[in-house]
Amino acid sequence: MKKLALFAAFLFGAIITQAQTEIKLDEVAKHVGDSVHVCGKVFSARYFENAKNNPTLLNIGAAYPNQTLTVVIYGDVRSQFSIAPETCFKDQVICIHGKVELFKDKPQIVIYSSKQVSVAVKDKLQE
Numbered sequence: 252m253k254k255l256a257l258f259a260a261f262l263f264g265a266i267i268t269q270a271q272t273e274i275k276l277d278e279v280a281k282h283v284g285d286s287v288h289v290c291g292k293v294f295s296a297r298y299f300e301n302a303k304n305n306p307t308l309l310n311i312g313a314a315y316p317n318q319t320l321t322v323v324i325y326g327d328v329r330s331q332f333s334i335a336p337e338t339c340f341k342d343q344v345i346c347i348h349g350k351v352e353l354f355k356d357k358p359q360i361v362i363y364s365s366k367q368v369s370v371a372v373k374d375k376l377q378e
Contacts, residue, residue, distance in 0.1 A: 271348050276312050279320050279358045282351045285358075288349040289369045290346040291320065296337035298329075305329065307336045309345070322347055322368065331365035344371040 274282055276291040295314035298307045305326030312319025322345075324336050332339070349360040349367050362368060 276319050279351055283353050283358065286345065286348070286350050286352065288348040289320065289360075290344060292344045293322075293340045293342060294318070296341045298335065298337045309336065309340055311347075313343070318357070320347075320351075321354070321357060322352075323359055323361045324368075325361070328362055328365065336368070340368070340370070345369065346371045 271286045272282065273288045273298045276289055279287070279289055291310075291311040293309045293311055295310040295318070297315075299305065307324040307329055308315070309322040309324070310318035310320075311322060315321075317355065324332075329336060346369050347360050347361060347362070347367060351358050351360055353359070360367075
């Protein structure tokens with residue numbers, strides 16, 4: 252039974268990875284509703300510990316309010332990171348995979364697992 256559950260989880264992960272389109276940061280607004288893989292530099296970051304769901308916002312491409320993309324990490328997912336996301340990702344080029352949504356006419360990706368975010372390898376640098 253455990254082997255079957257592990258196989259199902261692996262298969263689900265493989266399908267999710269295949270369903271994502273790798274895009275350039277400046278194309279993110281054209282992919283609302285799509286699952287994508289995108290990389291860019293975090294120019295500003297902020298943790299709202301007293302707000303509903305305790306969001307951390309990572310602003311990619313430029314500092315707020317001119318960001319190209321906002322990565323949203325709610326408090327329950329934030330606890331999956333060993334270092335506070337606003338600290339470890341600030342001024343880093345990161346890669347994110349997830350579904351692009353609009354919030355107040357700006358693209359965002361909500362993170363549901365720490366595995367959706369990683370520091371970029373050198374060939375993925377896009378600023």
